[in-house]
Amino acid sequence: MKLRSAQWYAGEDRNAYIHRAWMRRGIPGDAFAGRPHIAIANTASDLTPCNAHLAEVAQSVKNGVHEAGGVPLELPVVSLGETQVRPTAMLWRNMAAMATEEMLRANPIDGVVLLGGCDKTIPALLMAAASVDLPAVVVPGGPMLTGTFRGAPLGCGTDVWRLSEEVRAGTLSQEQFTRSESAMIRSRGHCNTMGTASTMALVAEALGTVMPGTAGIPAPDSRLLEAAHGTGRLAVEMIATDRRPSTFLTRASFHNAIVTLAAIGGSTNAVVHLLAIAGRLGVELTLDDFDRIGSSVPLLVDLLPAGRFLMEDFHRAGGLLAVLSEVRDLLAADALTVTGQPLGDHLEDAPIWDPEVIRTRSAPLAAEGGIAVLRGSLAPGGALIKPAAASLHLLQHRGRAVVFDSIEDFHARVDDPDLDVDADSVLVLRGCGPKGYPGMPEVSNMPLPKKLLEQGVRDMVRVCDGRMSGTAYGTVVLHVVPEAAADGPLARVQTGDIISLDVANRRIDVEVPDEELARRAPSAAALAGFARPERGWQRLYVDHVLQADSGADLDFLVGSSGSEVIRESH
Incomplete structure (x- = not known):
């Protein structure tokens, strides 16, 4: 077995001496003689509360790596806490992916175990692993207890x-x-709803990047440490068989991820993350694939925000493998996983233990659980809506637009008793896309005007070029492409325009003639609110970020650079 780390450690010259000597701090000499070196890319941080326990998980991974004959090496990487980081964690997803990719490439490692949990950490780690293409496997940190x-x-x-x-x-x-x-917050772990953190952990397993049966184990559950130990052993095996992301992550893998996203009622954020991961691999994936593959998949998981239960119940009821077994005929069951075996091989003994939490195919929570992709004069490049989290009576709707030019404008006016708004109005918020904010924040699920709440209104149609928390609900059209800051039609909508939503026919339109819309100047207030950073990461981000339909990655990060280091350092 030819190891990549031997490029650093093998030989008797000065460079090999330096590499070995500086690592000999309790590591035995045979660690540099044919044993694979496994990085444990750990997003643990006290400022990422949902990932704070990953140091304990890392120790179990280390034990498994040692047992299998490898050398475990913990590598702290950029950690993004969704609840703590301002202005939005999504602004730094690409930076975390880029930094992790560069550290994996730069260091003498043969493979990597990726430890993530909070929303952006698993996507960033997978983007990095896809681009550097070393053997890689994910251990999700798990949801908290109820x-x-x-x-x-x-x-x-x-x-x-x-x-x-x-x-x-x-x-x-x-x-x-x-x-x-x-x-x-009862315990360690990430959100216990079917929010983005739970969604991305489960989708990562459906992609084939997690040891089957691991995603969804609650963070305090001892079985998570057992799975982490097993993953450490698996990482050594993956190096021996040269099992890299490019060898098992295929279009069929993403097909399975989309089916899973629909069946579990997962977060709309998964769309932008899966598009970004596919872009790093060179796998052709478009918004339309999410509708084409996922729209007819039944929703089987009765979890908040679309249902009643929580992730502890989901695990008790049989977990992801039980869901996938129920929709096996919709999967590309021959798609490979990190184990080297097809996904379908792991579904033979996966019963549902509680059909209230995980529904059978014959009694779904909803006949169609997928994310709908809308197009029309308001979103020529596409927009998303999650019908399972929306109000049925609003899925076909016409209403008068009430436009907010920024999130600050929204907060300043939404509760004004004189705001000209009623229950049939369509709330429009712009300037919240990748470029405009910057970073595409989770503000699309706008709080309703107070005077309408007092009247008993609990949902309205809302339209935005930003994102929505995976834990949120409501009739929200989001990820509008092009965003207002990219000169999309959203920049020209005015209060009083009629907006029509027709989810069944996949349409979102502003009822203004095309010629008139084109003649209008973009809102001066919206233009004034768009981000114009002068330096640092935000400047780089705004100059190079792609739109949501391309995963909101940076244009120069799409694709893979592999693991080769061009120049020696000494």
């Missing part, structure tokens, strides 16, 4: 949105809202 408040379970994120709206509506006191805070 907390309760006033005797009822709390869903992370989803119940934050719900309870905060109840405060604004006057049906929950501020004191009670604050008391719920200490009950929301």
Whole structure:
């Protein structure tokens, strides 16, 4: 077995001496003689609360690597905490991917175990691994246990949105809202709803990048440490067989990811992440594939925000493999995984233990669980809506636009009692795309105007070029392409224009003649609000970020550079 790390350690010259000597800090001499060196790319950080426990997970990975004859080497990488990082963690997903890729390429390693959990960490790690193309396997950090408040379970994120709206509506006191805070986060782990973190962990397993049966194990569950140990052993095996991302991540793998996304009722954020990962691999994937493959897949998982239960229940009920077994005929079951075996081989004994949480194919939560891709005069490049999280009566709707030129404009005016808005209005928020904000923040699920909440209104059609938290819900059209800051039609919409939504026919239109829309100047207030950074990462990002339909990656990061290091350092 020819090891990449031997390029650093083999031989008797000065360079090999330096590489070995500086690593000999308790490592035995035989570590440099034919044993594979495995990096553990760890996103643990006290400022990423959902990933703070990954140091313990890393130790179990190390034990497994040691047992299999490898040399484990922990490598801290950029960590992005969704709840903490401002202005939005998505601004740095590409930076985290680029930094991780460069560190994997620059160091004497033969393979990597990727430890992630919070929303952007698994996508960034997979983008990096795809671009450097060393043997790589993911260990998701797992969801937290279910907390309760006033005797009822709390869903992370989803119940934050719900309870905060109840405060604004006057049906929950501020004191009670604050008391719920200490009950929301019961344990280590990421959000316990089917938000982006849970979605990306499960989708990563469906892609074939996670040891089957691992994604969705709760973070405090001892079986996660067992799986981490097994993953360490697997990483050594992957190097022996040269099992790299390019050898098993194919178009069929992404087909399986899309089927999974629909069947679990996963986050719309997965679309932009999967497009970015595919772009790093050179796999052809488009927005239309998500609708074509996923729109007819039944929704089988009854979890918040689209259903009732939480991730601890999902694991108890059989987990992802039970879901995939139920939709096996819709999968490309021969697509390979990190184990070297097809995905279908792992579905032979995967029963559903609680059909209330994971529905059978004959009794789905919804007949169609996929994400719908809309096009029309308002979104010529496409936009998304998650019908399972929307209100049925709003899936076909016409209403008068109420336009906000920035998130600051929205916050300043939404609760103004004189705002000219009613339940049939369409709330439009622009300037929140990749370039305009910058970073495409999770603001598309706009809070409803207070005066409408007080009237009992709980959902409205909302349109935005930004993203939405995977834990959120509502009739939200998002990821509008082109965004307003890229001179999309959204920049020319005016308050009072009629917007029509027709999800069944996949349309989102502004009822303004094309000629008139083209003649209009973009909103001066919107233009004034667009990001214009002068330096640093934000400047690089705004100058090079692609639109949402291309995964919002940077144009110069699309594709792979491989693992070769061109120049020696000494």
